[in-house]
Amino acid sequence: MPMALGTDYELQDCTLARALEVVGERWSLLILRDAFYGVQRFNDFLTHLGIPRAVLTARLNALVAAGVLRKEPYQQTPLRHGYLLTDAGLELWGPLYQLSRWGSRHATEAGPYHLFAHAACGTDLDLVGACPTCGGAPVRPAEIVMRPNPARTGSRREDAVSLALVRPHPLLEPIASAAAPA
Amino acid sequence: MPMALGTDYELQDCTLARALEVVGERWSLLILRDAFYGVQRFNDFLTHLGIPRAVLTARLNALVAAGVLRKEPYQQTPLRHGYLLTDAGLELWGPLYQLSRWGSRHATEAGPYHLFAHAACGTDLDLVGACPTCGGAPVRPAEIVMRPNPARTGSRREDAVSLALVRPHPLLEPIASAAAPA
DNA sequence: GAGGAAGGTTCATTCACCAGACCTGCGATC
């Protein structure tokens, strides 16, 4: 609930409220989830999320202003840029992963849509996002590989991003949005 | 974004979207935060959050319907009930704590408003909510004591809940809403 | 039987979300 009037929690003595001012608005966390999946371009966010264009514009600008995303040119002519996670944005992986895990336990019957493993050893992450085999702190996003849950059949989405994610995919690696597999 | 029309993310192949349908609406996570702090009564939520009454009614009902909160009578005549966390609700502590920690690192300059320690040993929790001294999994909410951050002066709120939280307080322990300290 | 507390409901207004149409470079096509 950032920027716009009436959407802040300024009277709360709580850093949770501060965090929600940045990422608490509708769509914001889903946009960031996509950014972790490797989505970078406006149109890929648009088709994968099914979000109204004007709302996507507003959210991306707000997240850039909040220092969670940054704009990075990927071609010069015509000038085009993608949206990438900043260091602060990368640190949102923990809460995002935990919330997703909570959702798979309590807000759906059929379990998770995607599974997340430590790239170095292939072990699925535990509930705080650490590697049970290698131990230690939670695994950083760049060292995580996601794959579809084989027990979850029938992904009904047909957009470029969803199609790219049917194969195992390292987090943060750009989605090949123009690739049309034969 | 639960219940009402236009507020769901049903097309998302993602358990994060499922979780956000339950707790993603404005105010929902702040209500749950208060529930962890020991707030149970309608009027305590109301004065501590500064939320419109109608919205509080809607959110509490939605959270009860989602199985995150439950209504528990605390007196019979007249019948009054409080709102308590269910088991599913208690498991939201992880994401909530991590999001709050992120907020204290990136969304505020002066650091956290509250500190959280393992009740058994007094050690402050680490970034995933585990006890650095005792090790192991994240500490459960019932074994956590919160206290104000001494470096954060000037809490501007004067409601019963804020006043109760100036002293160290175990999570989930009911706030004494009627106690007026001399 | 007046006043007050707890937990709501009802109301008008404001605001944000939504879907869709439109606009602006720029490059490739015909």
Place this chain on the structure above:
DNA sequence: GATCGCAGGTCTGGTGAATGAACCTTCCTC
């Protein structure tokens, strides 16, 4: 050299939700 298409937007009108304030009900106390 007009048209097509793509990427990344902006603009607009309609709708639903949030907001703040007032009101209601039940019970208790004085």
